[in-house]
Amino acid sequence: MLNKMMVAPGKQANLSRRKPDETFGWEKSDAKQELGKLITRLSELQNRLAAESKQSLLVVLQAMDAAGKDGVVRSIFTGVNPAGVSVTSFKAPSSEELAHDYLWRVHAAMPHRGQIGIFNRSHYEDVLVVRVHGYVPEERWRKRFRHIREFERMATEEGTNIVKIHLQISLEAQRQREQDRIDTIEKRWKFNKQDLVDRALWPKFMEAYEDVFSETGTHDAPWYIVPSDRNWVRNLAVAQILVHALDAMDPRIPPGQPEIEGIVVV
Numbered sequence: 001m002l003n004k005m006m007v008a009p010g011k012q013a014n015l016s017r018r019k020p021d022e023t024f025g026w027e028k029s030d031a032k033q034e035l036g037k038l039i040t041r042l043s044e045l046q047n048r049l050a051a052e053s054k055q056s057l058l059v060v061l062q063a064m065d066a067a068g069k070d071g072v073v074r075s076i077f078t079g080v081n082p083a084g085v086s087v088t089s090f091k092a093p094s095s096e097e098l099a100h101d102y103l104w105r106v107h108a109a110m111p112h113r114g115q116i117g118i119f120n121r122s123h124y125e126d127v128l129v130v131r132v133h134g135y136v137p138e139e140r141w142r143k144r145f146r147h148i149r150e151f152e153r154m155a156t157e158e159g160t161n162i163v164k165i166h167l168q169i170s171l172e173a174q175r176q177r178e179q180d181r182i183d184t185i186e187k188r189w190k191f192n193k194q195d196l197v198d199r200a201l202w203p204k205f206m207e208a209y210e211d212v213f214s215e216t217g218t219h220d221a222p223w224y225i226v227p228s229d230r231n232w233v234r235n236l237a238v239a240q241i242l243v244h245a246l247d248a249m250d251p252r253i254p255p256g257q258p259e260i261e262g263i264v265v266v
Helices: 028-052 069-076 104-108 123-127 138-157 171-183 185-190 193-200 202-216 231-249
Strands: 056-063 085-089 116-120 160-168 223-227
Touching (some): 028 231, 123 138, 138 202, 160 231, 171 193, 193 202, 202 223
Parallel strands (some): 056 116, 160 223
């Protein structure tokens, strides 16, 4: 199933051919139980990762508005030790951040060894939003594909494994969720009029995403396209991706110090 979601490095994702409402033949009635097993496994692997303290995992979540980035974090990391997880939401840069290169704030937020870091939006905003809205000229944002590839290569060589996930939502599913945010008082705080501006630019964003996947997907830092019209499919798919990534990292709990063998605590 992971191969169906992964974008082969250097290839087009062909978003228009993918189905945001895909279920992969899964049944909703079984998904909750399977997700529970994966969360348990994720917790075990996170504990080993923290104990080993030699590697880290960076999870990049990118999506159009209302695709469920926050929901993924809540649903999947509910059983993980919060001390071993960091979540960074990249919003519009501050004046201090604008005074540095665009990767400055990203580098500062990278997970330390033994930690899982989650980017809720990320450095990819600097080749998506800035491109679509024309904040910087093409000559400038196009160079950033190379910057990002080199930045991520450095990170992986230094021990940070990177998994990049795009939560693919359909235009209709987004409409329903945005309307629900407007109509439900408890959810209204999530709605921003800027979301409607970006929605009107949907084709340009899809074009930008296609370039992101083909230009920055690598063997060491691949992109996965996760169908997200159905929350239960989205959560199960992301959990599978993360458990697979951590299993491949194979973190090991270090042996105890030999000199403490046989000590009796009284």
